[in-house]
Amino acid sequence: MGNKWSSEQLAWKIRRHGIEMTHLSGGSHIGAIMSVADIIAVLYSDVIKYKEDEPRWDERDRFILSKGHAGASIYAALAEVGFFDVDELKTHYQNGSRLSGHVSHHLPGVDFSTGSLGHGLSAGVGMAYALKKDEKENKVYVVLGDGECDEGSVWEAALFANHFRLNNLVAIIDYNHMQSLDFNENTLELNDLGEKWKAFGWNVVEINGNSHDELKVAFKQAEDNSKKSNHKPTVIIANTIKGYGISFMQNDVLWHYRFPHSGWEYDSAVNELHANMPEGVEDIYTPEGIQNPILPTENDDVCNDHTFTHTWNTSYPEKMRRVEAVPGSSAREYKI
Amino acid sequence: MRDTFVKTLVDMAKEDKNIELITGDLGFGVLKPFWEQVPNQFTNAGIAEQNMTTVAAGMALEGKTVFTYSIGNFPTLRCLEQIRNDCAYHKANVKIVCVGGGFVYGSLGMSHQATEDLAILRALPDVVVMAPGDLVEAEEATKAIAKYQGTCYLRLGRGGEKRIHNCIEDFQIGKAIKVHEGAEVAIFSTGGIFEEVQEAYEVLVKQGYQPAVYTFPTVKPIDKELIENVAREFQLIVTCEEHNIVGGFGSAVAEVMAEMIDKKAVLLRIGINDEYSIRVGNQKYLRERYNVDGSSIVKKIKERVF
Numbered sequence: 001m002g003n004k005w006s007s008e009q010l011a012w013k014i015r016r017h018g019i020e021m022t023h024l025s026g027g028s029h030i031g032a033i034m035s036v037a038d039i040i041a042v043l044y045s046d047v048i049k050y051k052e053d054e055p056r057w058d059e060r061d062r063f064i065l066s067k068g069h070a071g072a073s074i075y076a077a078l079a080e081v082g083f084f085d086v087d088e089l090k091t092h093y094q095n096g097s098r099l100s101g102h103v104s105h106h107l108p109g110v111d112f113s114t115g116s117l118g119h120g121l122s123a124g125v126g127m128a129y130a131l132k133k134d135e136k137e138n139k140v141y142v143v144l145g146d147g148e149c150d151e152g153s154v155w156e157a158a159l160f161a162n163h164f165r166l167n168n169l170v171a172i173i174d175y176n177h178m179q180s181l182d183f184n185e186n187t188l189e190l191n192d193l194g195e196k197w198k199a200f201g202w203n204v205v206e207i208n209g210n211s212h213d214e215l216k217v218a219f220k221q222a223e224d225n226s227k228k229s230n231h232k233p234t235v236i237i238a239n240t241i242k243g244y245g246i247s248f249m250q251n252d253v254l255w256h257y258r259f260p261h262s263g264w265e266y267d268s269a270v271n272e273l274h275a276n277m278p279e280g281v282e283d284i285y286t287p288e289g290i291q292n293p294i295l296p297t298e299n300d301d302v303c304n305d306h307t308f309t310h311t312w313n314t315s316y317p318e319k320m321r322r323v324e325a326v327p328g329s330s331a332r333e334y335k336i
Numbered sequence: 337m338r339d340t341f342v343k344t345l346v347d348m349a350k351e352d353k354n355i356e357l358i359t360g361d362l363g364f365g366v367l368k369p370f371w372e373q374v375p376n377q378f379t380n381a382g383i384a385e386q387n388m389t390t391v392a393a394g395m396a397l398e399g400k401t402v403f404t405y406s407i408g409n410f411p412t413l414r415c416l417e418q419i420r421n422d423c424a425y426h427k428a429n430v431k432i433v434c435v436g437g438g439f440v441y442g443s444l445g446m447s448h449q450a451t452e453d454l455a456i457l458r459a460l461p462d463v464v465v466m467a468p469g470d471l472v473e474a475e476e477a478t479k480a481i482a483k484y485q486g487t488c489y490l491r492l493g494r495g496g497e498k499r500i501h502n503c504i505e506d507f508q509i510g511k512a513i514k515v516h517e518g519a520e521v522a523i524f525s526t527g528g529i530f531e532e533v534q535e536a537y538e539v540l541v542k543q544g545y546q547p548a549v550y551t552f553p554t555v556k557p558i559d560k561e562l563i564e565n566v567a568r569e570f571q572l573i574v575t576c577e578e579h580n581i582v583g584g585f586g587s588a589v590a591e592v593m594a595e596m597i598d599k600k601a602v603l604l605r606i607g608i609n610d611e612y613s614i615r616v617g618n619q620k621y622l623r624e625r626y627n628v629d630g631s632s633i634v635k636k637i638k639e640r641v642f
Contacts, residue, residue, distance in 0.1 A: 122394065126394020126397075156384035157387045159384065
């Protein structure tokens with residue numbers, strides 16, 4: 001375990017790499033990469049046991065990014081802590097690269113490939129179950145998306161994990177409230193998410209998932225829970241904001257798929273990160289930020305509503321748009 | 337066949353503590369010998385095959401050899417993507433076991449009839465597909481997949497199958513087994529339909545013919561070398577399977593023959609004619625109704641040759 005970077009430094013680097021990787025490749029899911037960056041950073045700076053020069057080290061903790069579409073976030077973290085060369089990040093999505101858009105285990109430091117949602121928790125459950133059977137001490141961490149919780153298999157895994165008292169398992173839900181086309185609330189209501197997990201028998205910790213302090217406390221609590229007599233698995237409901245860290249991406253579903261294009265999008269994203277750069281990190285792409293950046297004009301599509309759900313099925317006798325974004329902010333307005 | 341499987345697995349599991357069996361809440365009675373004799377290697381995952389299959393992959397990646405067990409299409413089609421992404425892609429040591437290949441659960445209806453499984457599993461890279469034809473093949477196949485490093489599919493019958501082979505020397509994954517010498521016609525069989533093929537063989541012999549008979553306990557990797565040798569020597573190759581005619585065993589044989597430049601044989605594929613069963617009936621009845629029973633096999637062969 002390197003402790004090469006503080007969690008704040010690592011989170012910043014994940015975000016900076018994420019912007020560059022999606023910018024260069026035209027890759028999707030920058031919003032998800034931004035929302036999950038703090039979770040990944042805290043895990044790899046303060047929580048997970050690993051040896052970067054021995055990826056299959058038997059005593060390592062297991063980590064699965066079940067929301068595999070945020071692959072760039074874990075690739076960036078693994079490169080930064082030393083599993084492979086940071087330069088390789090630039091090959092993301094490219095012909096012949098090892099860095100597929102969704103997470104691949106053909107890369108040192110990755111225990112399990114994902115990309116189809118609803119698989120990762122079951123895999124983590126299987127690992128945790130086998131480890132517990134063999135009386136090993138390793139922990140298993142699985143990061144899921146909230147939209148991913150639409151998948152029934154997540155709840156099959158949740159039942160199994162509780163039934164077999166997998167207190168060596170920690171699930172973290174990146175609860176950014178947004179999925180591919182709209183908010184969760186306007187897609188399939190996931191309300192009372194913590195209560196759902198509680199009903200499935202889990203220990204539930206609800207926090208602000210973009211706060212490193214709260215994440216660290218939550219992981220400590222998960223560690224404590226693993227020693228409690230109820231032996232239950234723990235889920236951390238990490239309330240996050242999609243696109244967190246780049247104000248014009250926040251809470252705007254456009255940035256689920258859109259990548260930062262050359263011009264104001266890339267320039268503004270890089271400079272906003274530079275404005276919040278922690279001590280002791282370098283930006284290998286634009287060391288000084290961008291001088292004379294291109295700025296958005298009145299004609300550019302900034303902080304607008306890009307959801308369409310409310311235009312569908314308007315004759316249906318129920319109100320289906322249950323939440324709206326507050327333009328230009330990370331707040332949501334509940335309509336029902 | 338399922339009892340042979342369980343007995344063989346119990347013997348192996350006693351020797352190897354890394355062998356685990358997970359069921360999707362099925363196997364009342366059948367799996368009892370396993371949970372009685374090796375209780376610490378048995379898990380019921382509940383009625384949740386997607387989770388069961390990926391849990392097996394996760395356990396396998398921690399060093400276990402994990403058998404998943406259910407009936408019909410539940411351990412395969414229900415969780416196909418879990419087999420593809422989580423087991424096969426990771427080369428995970430998961431052995432997927434289906435009891436009830438073909439029309440075994442005929443009277444239970446179409447939902448319980450596994451009649452496309454070979455085609456679908458065969459299409460996945462890094463999955464060995466096995467369909468033993470009698471109790472001896474079932475035992476040998478169970479041992480072989482337990483030793484094999486990687487993902488396998490084992491399609492079993494149910495119960496009451498016969499021992500047709502006395503013993504099999506040097507059983508290997510990917511190798512067909514010669515049952516009867518013959519000339520002109522060679523019958524290839526996979527899975528439980530072997531008993532119908534055997535019946536057809538006896539009728540044909542009584543009528544003065546001498547077809548060769550081979551069983552293929554492995555559908556993938558297919559025994560290409562043997563198919564090529566037989567296709568050079570014989571006039572007609574007949575494939576028999578209790579499975580849809582599209583994509584399964586007959587198709588695997590056809591793929592080999594289609595690319596040969598020096599074959600003599602033509603191919604006759606016998607299987608279910610690309611339809612679902614809409615009638616209730618036991619296995620024997622449905623085999624007759626869908627023309628894959630012994631007398632249908634005789635009739636189809638005679639139409640083509642004699």
